Amino acid sequence: MTKPTPAEAIEITRFHLAEGLTISDFIRANADVDPWLSRQPGFVSRRIAQDADGEVIDMLVWESAAQGRAAAHRLMSELADSPVHDAIDQGTVSWTVAPVFHRLDAETAQAG
Template identity: 60%
Template sequence: MAHAIEITTFRLNGCSCAEFIAANADIDHWLRRQPGFRSRHLAEQSDGSILDMLLWDSAAQATASMHRLMDELADSPVHALIDQASAEWRVAPVRHSIDRG
């Protein structure tokens, strides 16, 4: 079973990247408990949009966790900080990777 990359891009609703990261405390805590979760990386792109990249043991675990997140953390304040119309979510199995040797 190949590991997977989950990438979501979106714009923020009137807050800074630092404010968005601070509002993610409950999401980060929840992610650490999810089956197959490896890591999360948030980046602010040059156009101000946010790139949220997660690594998972499998694409199935990434997809299942995304659905659980929307149910279990529906009341998280982080959702109001995201321009939902701009959000694009993708998961793909990794076909090749190298690590620092």
């Protein structure tokens, strides 16, 4: 059986904030990141959430996994001085980019 061809990819980064910072502080620290992301090839969307134990989940959707990985590497060099890096407890970071093989949108589900 062949695998379906992925139509997009998700990037998930999980981490805790640097000591003493709040999710509002983290969002403010992204003031230079969000406009930068919007200019990247293949960028679709971004969501930032925080679970009950304080872990931040930063989810990006890309047109392809290759575009997501390339942007992540560019971010580390092009935005090396961004305050966002100091807002993250770097020892807690978990990061992955993976192709999406199944997607269900509300509009599609309701139409079916």
